Amino acid sequence: MTATSPNPVNVRRTPQRPDRTFLLVLFFVVTSAILLVSHNAPVRDSLGSLGNLLKNPIVEALTVSLFLANVLFAHLWRAAPWAKLLVGIGSLLFVLPLAGREDTSLLDLSIQIMIFAALALGLNIVVGLAGLLDLGYVAFFAVGAYTWGVFASPRFAEILKYFGEHPGGTNLSTLFLGLLLTAITAGSMVYINRLGQRTAPTALSTWSFRAASLGLIAGLILTVRAIAVLMSGQAGSLANGIDPSFFWLFLALSIFAAAVVGVLIGLPVLRLKGDYLAIITLGLGEVIRVLANNLDLYTAGSQGITPIKSASVPWFNAIAGALGFTEDQHYLLFLYFLVLVVIAGILLVNIRLDQSRIGRAWIAIRDDEVAAQAMGVPLVQTKLIAFATGASFAGVMGMIFAAKQTFISPESFNLFQSIGVLSMVILGGMGSFPGVILGAAVVTLLNLRILPGLGEATSQLGLNQNVNPAQLQRLIFGVILVAMMLLRPEGLLPSRRRTLELHHDEDQDDRLDALPSANASALDKTGGMK
Amino acid sequence: MDFATLLPFLVNVIVGGLVLGLVYAIIALGYTMVYGVLQLINFAHSEVFVTGAVVGFEVFRVLQNVALNGYLKLLIALVAAMIVSGLLNVTIERLAYRPLRNAPRLVPLITAIGVSLILQDVLRVIEGFQGRFDLTYTLPAGFASPLCGPGSSCEGFGRFLQANQSSLQLKDMILLVVALVSLFGLNYLVNRTRLGKAIRAVAQDRVTAGLMGIDSDRMISATFLIGGALGGISGVLFGMKFGTVNAYSGFDPGIIAFTAAVLGGIGSIPGAVLGGLALGVIQNLIGVTNVLGSVVGSANLEAIDASYQRIGAFIVLVLILIFKPTGLLGKSNVEKV
Numbered sequence: 001m002t003a004t005s006p007n008p009v010n011v012r013r014t015p016q017r018p019d020r021t022f023l024l025v026l027f028f029v030v031t032s033a034i035l036l037v038s039h040n041a042p043v044r045d046s047l048g049s050l051g052n053l054l055k056n057p058i059v060e061a062l063t064v065s066l067f068l069a070n071v072l073f074a075h076l077w078r079a080a081p082w083a084k085l086l087v088g089i090g091s092l093l094f095v096l097p098l099a100g101r102e103d104t105s106l107l108d109l110s111i112q113i114m115i116f117a118a119l120a121l122g123l124n125i126v127v128g129l130a131g132l133l134d135l136g137y138v139a140f141f142a143v144g145a146y147t148w149g150v151f152a153s154p155r156f157a158e159i160l161k162y163f164g165e166h167p168g169g170t171n172l173s174t175l176f177l178g179l180l181l182t183a184i185t186a187g188s189m190v191y192i193n194r195l196g197q198r199t200a201p202t203a204l205s206t207w208s209f210r211a212a213s214l215g216l217i218a219g220l221i222l223t224v225r226a227i228a229v230l231m232s233g234q235a236g237s238l239a240n241g242i243d244p245s246f247f248w249l250f251l252a253l254s255i256f257a258a259a260v261v262g263v264l265i266g267l268p269v270l271r272l273k274g275d276y277l278a279i280i281t282l283g284l285g286e287v288i289r290v291l292a293n294n295l296d297l298y299t300a301g302s303q304g305i306t307p308i309k310s311a312s313v314p315w316f317n318a319i320a321g322a323l324g325f326t327e328d329q330h331y332l333l334f335l336y337f338l339v340l341v342v343i344a345g346i347l348l349v350n351i352r353l354d355q356s357r358i359g360r361a362w363i364a365i366r367d368d369e370v371a372a373q374a375m376g377v378p379l380v381q382t383k384l385i386a387f388a389t390g391a392s393f394a395g396v397m398g399m400i401f402a403a404k405q406t407f408i409s410p411e412s413f414n415l416f417q418s419i420g421v422l423s424m425v426i427l428g429g430m431g432s433f434p435g436v437i438l439g440a441a442v443v444t445l446l447n448l449r450i451l452p453g454l455g456e457a458t459s460q461l462g463l464n465q466n467v468n469p470a471q472l473q474r475l476i477f478g479v480i481l482v483a484m485m486l487l488r489p490e491g492l493l494p495s496r497r498r499t500l501e502l503h504h505d506e507d508q509d510d511r512l513d514a515l516p517s518a519n520a521s522a523l524d525k526t527g528g529m530k
Numbered sequence: 531m532d533f534a535t536l537l538p539f540l541v542n543v544i545v546g547g548l549v550l551g552l553v554y555a556i557i558a559l560g561y562t563m564v565y566g567v568l569q570l571i572n573f574a575h576s577e578v579f580v581t582g583a584v585v586g587f588e589v590f591r592v593l594q595n596v597a598l599n600g601y602l603k604l605l606i607a608l609v610a611a612m613i614v615s616g617l618l619n620v621t622i623e624r625l626a627y628r629p630l631r632n633a634p635r636l637v638p639l640i641t642a643i644g645v646s647l648i649l650q651d652v653l654r655v656i657e658g659f660q661g662r663f664d665l666t667y668t669l670p671a672g673f674a675s676p677l678c679g680p681g682s683s684c685e686g687f688g689r690f691l692q693a694n695q696s697s698l699q700l701k702d703m704i705l706l707v708v709a710l711v712s713l714f715g716l717n718y719l720v721n722r723t724r725l726g727k728a729i730r731a732v733a734q735d736r737v738t739a740g741l742m743g744i745d746s747d748r749m750i751s752a753t754f755l756i757g758g759a760l761g762g763i764s765g766v767l768f769g770m771k772f773g774t775v776n777a778y779s780g781f782d783p784g785i786i787a788f789t790a791a792v793l794g795g796i797g798s799i800p801g802a803v804l805g806g807l808a809l810g811v812i813q814n815l816i817g818v819t820n821v822l823g824s825v826v827g828s829a830n831l832e833a834i835d836a837s838y839q840r841i842g843a844f845i846v847l848v849l850i851l852i853f854k855p856t857g858l859l860g861k862s863n864v865e866k867v
Contacts, residue, residue: 133636135643268852274635275571276851279788283844290841294833419643426640466658475651481644485637486629 021079028070028087032095035067039103057453061445064109067091068441075434092340097333101325107332109448111404114339115397117440120424121346121433122393127422128430128495129359130386131366132270133278135418136285140391142292142413143261144254144398146299149408151250152241152309155300162297163225164232170225178222185215240309247311247403251396258395259388266387270380285418292410304409308402310335335404342400346393350433353389362386363431363497416474420447423480429491438493446476536825538694543814549702551810552709553771556764557787558794558802559716560619560757566733566797567753569635570627573642576784577649578619578758582611582765583775584653587665600670604704604766611762619758620751628747646780654777664776667769673701705767712763713803719756720799729753733797782840786813789847795857804858809843816842 037043038054045051053059074087100107119141126134150156163170189212192205269280292299299305310331317330325333353359361382364372373379402408420443428439455470465471484491490499557579564572589607596603626645630638657665677698678688691698720726731739732749740746768783769775790809794801816839823831850857 127636131636133639268848272851272855275569275639276792276855278639279571279785280844280848280851283785283847287841287844290837294837419647422640422643464658464661466661466663467655472651472655474647475655478644478647478649478651482626482641482648485633485641485644486626489633489637 017078019079020073020077021083024070024073024077024079024083024087027073028091031063031067031070032091034063035095035099036102038063039099039106041102057449057456061449061453064106064449065441065445067095068113072434072438097336100333100336101323101329104329104332107329107336108404109444111332111336111339111400112448113441113444114336114343115401115404116421116424116444117437118339118343118346118393118397119421120428120436120440121343121350122390122397123421124390124425124431124433124436125350125353125362125393126386126390127425128432128436129354129366130362130383131274132383132386133274133281134387134390135278135282135415135422136265136288137281137390137394137421138413138415138417139265139285139288140258140262140394141398141401141417142288142410143258143391144395145402145408145413146292146305146398147254147257147395148247148250148399149305149308149402150298151246152244152403153305153307154240155298155305156241157235157239159297160228160232160235160238163228164235167229167232170229172226172230174222175226175230178219178224178226181215181219182223183219185212185219188212189216240307244309244312247309251399254395254399255392256395258398259392261395262388262391263384266384267380270383270387282415282418286415289410289413289415292413299410302410304407304411306407308406308408310403310406311338332404335400339397339400342396347433349389354433358382358385416477419477419481420473423477426484427480427492429494431497432491432493432495435491435493435495439491443477443480447473451476535695538696539818539821542694542696543818544811545696545698546702547811547814548807549698549705549810550771550814551790551807552706552713552803553764553767553806554783554787554790554809555803555806556709556712556760556767557783558790558806559713559799560761560764561788562791562794562796562798562802563729563753563757565791567729567736567750568627568638570638570642571788572757573639573784574622574626574645574649575619575757575761576780576787577646577653578615578622579761579765579768579783580653580775580777580780581618581649582615582762583769583779584657584665584765584777585611585614585762586766586769587667587775590668590670594668600673601704603670607766608708608763611766612759613762615762615765616755616758619754619761623751623754628750650777650780657777664774665769666774669701669770669773673704673770674699676700677703701770705771708763708767712760716756716760717799725749725752785840786843789843789850792847793850793857795859798857798859801857801859809846812842812846813839 037047038060043051044054047054054063068091070087070091074084096110097107100110119137122140123134123137126132126137150159189209192209192212196205265281265284269277269284272280293302295301311334313334316334316337320330320333321327361372361377364375364377365379365382369379401412405412421440424439424443425436426439427442428435428437451473452470455468458469488494557575560575560578561572564570564575586607589610590603593603593606622645626641627638630641654663657663676688677691677696677700678684678686680688682688720729728739728744729749729752731742731744732746732753736746739749765775786809787806790805791802792805793808794803794805816834817836819834819838820832823829823834
């Protein structure tokens with residue numbers, strides 16, 4: 001950012017945009033009607049050839065994206081607040097579930113879009129805000145998925161059975177030893193850390209901290225092992241995994257587990273420069289996948305884990321049943337609302353973080369690491385927070401993904417998924433929250449509806465499987481990445497900061513005016529920061 | 531297997547690793563040269579290399595029933611692969627990287643990943659239209675026969691190899707010769723010619739080189755041409771060595787070769803060769819760890835199979851970057867290309 005004029009925004013206010021309340025409501029009504037009609041089999045069939053057209057997956061992708069555009073327009077357009085609220089709440093809380101009641105695949109699709117939107121929001125923190133290119137992001141998704149998958153499936157009983165047959169000298173005293181070791185080492189780590197805040201760290205304190213962390217790991221392993229052995233007697237009663245009421249506890253656990261893995265992966269590699277970091281994270285992502293593939297006892301290897309339980313929520317099922325949802329739709333509908341709540345939470349955290357001290361520190365690091373360090377931003381710590389935050393979003397979504405699919409295998413978490421999420425972030429605009437959600441919706445629709453639709457459409461041509469459009473996801477991702485980087489590196493819905501950064505040599509004032517002033521207040525802050 | 535047969539077994543594994551390592555070394559040169567001039571990890575290099583392998587496959591397939599000397603066919607395949615891969619690499623640079631010369635560093639890197647993905651599917655579609663996915667090389671007669679077989683001039687050496695369970699074939703020797711010739715050729719080009727001097731100048735300091743009258747854009751194109759041509763050669767050699775390639779098979783050798791480049795010190799030609807050889811041996815050793823495990827009697831080692839080869843490269847990469855980020859031969863006064 002070149003600081004030519006002190007604050008361009010205050011000099012020239014963006015002109016007032018026309019009020020579009022009426023248009024917004026009209027658009028909402030029309031697209032909702034189309035969505036409801038096209039997903040209601042009896043009504044659709046009564047429409048004859050038009051109904052057949054609506055059944056086509058490409059047309060379906062179109063109707064869904066038109067419908068989702070509602071939410072986008074409610075965000076972008078200037079309209080009365082009641083209309084914005086009506087459109088936002090109406091479309092996500094009422095119309096979409098209502099259409100999903102007639103067509104379960106729509107519910108599935110919306111959950112999928114929102115899971116990827118959450119992943120994209122998480123990666124956006126790492127790539128878009130902190131400027132760390134993470135190509136192994138899906139590893140954290142896997143951690144979350146396996147955290148729930150291992151415990152809420154028959155796998156858990158198998159693991160307990162194995163430890164029951166191979167106790168290896170573990171007994172009750174091991175448990176006490178493990179707990180004691182954990183407590184002592186954790187306590188001493190906290191103590192050393194406290195000391196370090198008052199005085200400069202010495203060689204002794206550094207090494208004792210390292211020794212204590214090793215002791216902590218050993219203590220935890222001993223404890224977990226002892227618990228597994230002691231619990232092995234219950235393998236029979238846990239044949240289908242733990243009780244679904246643990247779902248909520250594990251929701252918190254998966255966040256924690258993914259964040260811890262994020263810190264563990266981040267610690268050694270975050271000192272590296274951008275491009276080395278990219279290739280290392282790519283590698284560590286693959287390492288986690290290969291481990292999942294090879295640790296047969298815990299992950300069942302390439303066979304995958306199934307069936308994975310979902311939460312049991314009788315009160316929710318009762319409401320859903322009263323609203324006319326069939327039995328097998330209950331868990332999807334529940335997950336739909338859960339994802340909606342979680343993504344709202346993630347969005348809130350994102351927005352608050354972006355405007356906080358830590359968010360500004362991330363952006364400072366992204367723009368110039370050396371300058372940021374000189375200004376007193378602790379590099380490794382700030383990067384670690386970015387890594388852990390992004391990872392925790394992926395972790396919670398991984399768990400929901402496992403519950404939705406009821407089946408996970410290492411193949412769900414390959415490098416290709418990471419690149420897919422990256423292309424969502426790039427398409428929407430690095431650092432822009434509405435942008436990455438848009439990117440997630442577009443890419444997911446492309447992947448799940450348009451490409452298979454094209455494949456179906458061309459299947460009559462007798463094309464070879466290798467040239468089937470449904471198989472050309474790499475090409476699509478590649479074209480998105482290259483085209484966006486060459487033509488519009490700030491993304492479809494750019495964040496203001498990013499635009500300024502990428503076009504700093506062009507005429508700034510024109511750029512500013514051309515932008516939709518989605519959050520003019522944030523811009524004032526940017527101006528004030530200089 | 532007992533300890534008596536273990537020694538020749540290990541020697542064979544290491545020799546095989548060195549031969550494989552030469553291929554990695556040539557791929558690594560493509561990464562290291564481009565990194566030298568642009569400080570960009572050219573993710574698309576693995577696809578440039580696979581393109582070479584595909585061209586080699588096509589040449590051998592077309593010439594399958596033509597009565598030509600096998601070595602002549604190989605020469606045609608190598609030259610064709612060099613031309614196609616070299617031009618492809620130059621085109622990629624011209625279209626995708628040059629417009630981003632002054633962009634933030636993440637931007638060309640992401641572009642490179644995208645180009646790599648695009649090329650994977652383009653190659654797949656090109657071969658897919660002819661109903662192929664896995665491309666199996668049809669090598670000229672005799673290439674796959676054991677080295678120094680009965681009736682050849684070095685029969686005695688052949689018997690010695692056989693007695694020690696060596697699986698070296700004629701194509702391994704060809705690979706060795708081609709690889710060494712290209713390495714020495716590159717060394718001459720970079721260190722003894724005006725072009726090489728200009729490339730080194732651009733790698734050292736693009737702006738200053740420009741002030742001395744060197745057209746840095748042309749030199750960067752030349753670097754991509756040379757790197758791509760090396761990628762083409764290594765593609766043909768890789769195809770010959772493993773027999774089968776497909777559009778997606780560039781990823782693993784690409785990562786290993788990049789690791790080799792970093793291990794040797796990125797930007798350094800001898801470093802890339804050293805790193806390639808080391809990685810080749812490491813890869814082969816990981817591949818037989820389960821055999822070693824069964825000899826030593828360690829169940830943990832036995833569980834390590836070839837699927838860990840990929841991890842091996844990454845772990846080496848992490849360790850180097852943490853403990854010696856400049857690589858083995860990368861010093862501050864290192865000769866950069």
